[in-house]
Amino acid sequence: MKKFLISFMVLVSIFMLVGNVTAQEGKYAIIVKNAGNPYNEKEMDGFEKAINEIGGEVILKAPAEPTAESQIIMIEQLITQHVDAIAIAGNDPDALQPALKKAMSRGIKVLSLDSAVNAQSRMVHINQADPEQIGRVQIQAISEMIGGSGQIAVLSATSQAANQNTWIEWMKKELEKPEYDQIELVKVAYGDDLRDKSVSETEALLKSYPDLKGIIAPTTVAIAAAGKVLTDRGLQGEIELTGLGLPSEMAEYIKNGVCDWMYLWNPIDVGYLAGYAAEALVTEKITGNPGETFEAGRLGSKEVIQAGDGTEIMLGAPFRFDKENIDQWKDVY
Amino acid sequence: MVNNSNNGITLNREIKSEKEFSLKKFFFQWEWLLFLIFIAIHIINSQLSPYYLNTYTLLDATMTFLDKAFIALSMTFVIIFGDIDISVGSTIALASVIMAVLYNAGLPMPLAILVCLLVGVIAGFINGILIVKFKELSAVIVTLSTMILYRGIAYIILENQASGGFPMWFNFLGWGYIKTIIPFILVAFIIAAVIFYVLLHKTTFGRKVYAIGNNDVASLFSGVKVDKIKIIVFTLNGLMAAIAALFLTSKMGSTRPNIASGYELDVIAMVVLGGVSTSGGKGRMIGVLLSIFIIGFLRYGLGLVNVPDQVILIVIGILLIFSVMLSNLKLFSNKS
Numbered sequence: 062m063k064k065f066l067i068s069f070m071v072l073v074s075i076f077m078l079v080g081n082v083t084a085q086e087g088k089y090a091i092i093v094k095n096a097g098n099p100y101n102e103k104e105m106d107g108f109e110k111a112i113n114e115i116g117g118e119v120i121l122k123a124p125a126e127p128t129a130e131s132q133i134i135m136i137e138q139l140i141t142q143h144v145d146a147i148a149i150a151g152n153d154p155d156a157l158q159p160a161l162k163k164a165m166s167r168g169i170k171v172l173s174l175d176s177a178v179n180a181q182s183r184m185v186h187i188n189q190a191d192p193e194q195i196g197r198v199q200i201q202a203i204s205e206m207i208g209g210s211g212q213i214a215v216l217s218a219t220s221q222a223a224n225q226n227t228w229i230e231w232m233k234k235e236l237e238k239p240e241y242d243q244i245e246l247v248k249v250a251y252g253d254d255l256r257d258k259s260v261s262e263t264e265a266l267l268k269s270y271p272d273l274k275g276i277i278a279p280t281t282v283a284i285a286a287a288g289k290v291l292t293d294r295g296l297q298g299e300i301e302l303t304g305l306g307l308p309s310e311m312a313e314y315i316k317n318g319v320c321d322w323m324y325l326w327n328p329i330d331v332g333y334l335a336g337y338a339a340e341a342l343v344t345e346k347i348t349g350n351p352g353e354t355f356e357a358g359r360l361g362s363k364e365v366i367q368a369g370d371g372t373e374i375m376l377g378a379p380f381r382f383d384k385e386n387i388d389q390w391k392d393v394y
Numbered sequence: 395m396v397n398n399s400n401n402g403i404t405l406n407r408e409i410k411s412e413k414e415f416s417l418k419k420f421f422f423q424w425e426w427l428l429f430l431i432f433i434a435i436h437i438i439n440s441q442l443s444p445y446y447l448n449t450y451t452l453l454d455a456t457m458t459f460l461d462k463a464f465i466a467l468s469m470t471f472v473i474i475f476g477d478i479d480i481s482v483g484s485t486i487a488l489a490s491v492i493m494a495v496l497y498n499a500g501l502p503m504p505l506a507i508l509v510c511l512l513v514g515v516i517a518g519f520i521n522g523i524l525i526v527k528f529k530e531l532s533a534v535i536v537t538l539s540t541m542i543l544y545r546g547i548a549y550i551i552l553e554n555q556a557s558g559g560f561p562m563w564f565n566f567l568g569w570g571y572i573k574t575i576i577p578f579i580l581v582a583f584i585i586a587a588v589i590f591y592v593l594l595h596k597t598t599f600g601r602k603v604y605a606i607g608n609n610d611v612a613s614l615f616s617g618v619k620v621d622k623i624k625i626i627v628f629t630l631n632g633l634m635a636a637i638a639a640l641f642l643t644s645k646m647g648s649t650r651p652n653i654a655s656g657y658e659l660d661v662i663a664m665v666v667l668g669g670v671s672t673s674g675g676k677g678r679m680i681g682v683l684l685s686i687f688i689i690g691f692l693r694y695g696l697g698l699v700n701v702p703d704q705v706i707l708i709v710i711g712i713l714l715i716f717s718v719m720l721s722n723l724k725l726f727s728n729k730s
Contacts, residue, residue: 093437094533096702096703096704120700121700122700123702123703124703125703125704126655126656128652128655129646129653129702130642130646130653130654133458133645133646134458134693134697137454137455137457137458137692137696138458138697138700140454140455140699141445141451141455141698142443142445142698143445153556153646153648153650154556155556155558155646155647155648156556156558156646156647156648156650157646158563158647158648159568159569159602159645159647160645219651219652220554220555220650221556221650251554289483353499389543
């Protein structure tokens with residue numbers, strides 16, 4: 062009996078350790094792709110900053126695995142908590158539609174950021190930069206690095222990631238230009254934004270394509286993983302690397318010459334803009350229709366534009382990081 | 395003669411257990427402890443979140459975890475054998491992907507659903523056949539192979555794409571309500587749970603499953619068709635995986651080859667926490683049902699107060715370790 066009671070008390074105390082949260086006015090939630098992803102963490106930081114400036118309560122959610130299944134459960138939990146707005150970086154553009162529609166039918170404002178959900182599942186999308194420009198600029202970069210000829214590969218996030226897939230489409234369109242005739246895209250590999258998988262996918266690429274000249278990694282997890290593999294194997298100069306990376310993670314590989322330069326926008330600003338857009342939706346300053354404008358804190362005035370069959374708010378152009386400027390950015394994010 | 399001795403054994407055991415009935419034994423049943431945990435979770439959750447304790451939340455919460463719970467029902471039989479089936483997550487993916495592809499190729503949805511169930515049955519049947527034909531291989535090895543195989547086929551069929559566009563009525567499975575507040579999935583689950591409860595505890599089939607779990611050689615010599623029963627149970631497990639695939643696919647509105655990854659472990663966790671011993675022959679359906687709702691409500695409740703996902707996993711992990719330790723204590727073992 063004693064044993065039983067003690068065990069029971071232990072169990073209860075485990076649950077009691079978990080913190081208590083009190084209700085507040087104006088609840089803004091963000092769901093990112095997965096936990097332990099530094100890029101996602103920066104987005105959450107920016108979102109939190111914006112909501113703090115506005116004076117609302119912020120809820121940060123990150124599933125343990127980058128799957129749509131776990132995001133659906135989180136959306137349901139947020140509906141139950143009667144949040145005012147949900148900003149989501151979707152792990153699948155379509156699979157979240159029923160859940161997000163349910164949220165909208167309960168009066169919750171839904172917007173996506175970073176990785177878009179389809180136009181029926183959201184009111185507006187926060188786009189970090191023009192996807193066409195992001196896609197094309199990475200091909201231009203790798204072409205310059207490898208001298209305009211040779212095999213290249215793309216190491217992406219998950220195969221359902223809407224943002225990466227759009228960029229890869231634009232990369233393929235850029236490759237159709239005659240000046241890239243000598244460049245062959247041999248494979249699009251998926252590291253699922255997991256470090257270990259991205260490392261093993263990089264190694265698989267090196268093994269399967271001994272003549273590989275360059276890797277484009279349009280996701281921060283993959284580019285850091287590829288940077289590590291190329292550094293460990295002493296392949297700087299033999300295989301070029303570019304893509305989208307966090308300056309803090311990539312400073313080492315930019316300095317040692319593995320990655321001559323790469324691009325990104327400020328993920329903090331992406332989250333920050335999402336925070337202000339969420340507030341604009343909740344206070345009905347905007348409804349997600351093209352042409353509407355609102356003030357996004359320190360980012361100034363932003364406009365809702367038409368994009369495909371949905372609407373977007375654009376943050377800005379991709380920014381180039383190289384040996385010259387990496388030191389001033391590596392401590393920022 | 396052979397049958398007689400079999401009946402003799404079970405009869406004997408019943409008389410014995412009836413003799414030993416006492417209040418103390420009743421309260422130290424594993425299921426009783428689970429019930430207390432179940433109550434405790436509700437008390438704690440309602441303390442943590444003001445939104446937790448109302449009919450809508452509690453009913454809605456069941457929609458988030460009942461899809462995999464269907465498999466826990468049949469997995470209970472598998473684990474009572476002392477076997478395991480880790481291919482169910484992949485079976486879900488395969489059944490769901492084939493259904494979506496056929497529907498988009500022009501097959502009417504009701505037929506596509508039938509094919510989905512059929513794929514589950516075939517996948518489970520293959521598991522069963524392999525397990526009884528290659529007795530030197532353990533079930534974990536066999537289902538590990540088919541887990542990779544089924545998922546692989548799903549990837550070949552759909553590559554890295556998603557497929558969907560199902561008719562509106564298909565949404566009802568995962569999102570529909572009966573009488574506007576009772577989730578359809580809950581009603582379906584209750585029906586399935588009753589069927590499996592009866593099958594395990596009220597039929598000779600169920601008794602034979604326990605007999606095989608306790609001692610398969612003795613069961614064989616007592617005239618129990620061990621191989622046949624094993625194949626039936628594994629086939630049933632495949633069918634339940636296909637049913638879970640229907641609900642999950644409806645919930646997501648589309649499918650892709652990597653859905654339901656890791657589901658097998660969630661299902662096994664539900665069964666093991668329910669007091670079903672992985673060494674076989676022990677455990678009851680009521681414990682599994684309680685454990686399904688314990689894990690489900692625990693996850694949902696902690697999610698409601700926005701505890702990070704990883705912390706929730708740690709809590710469930712601790713709960714599991716704790717339960718496995720406790721169930722091995724003499725106090726909770728069914729033997730005197």
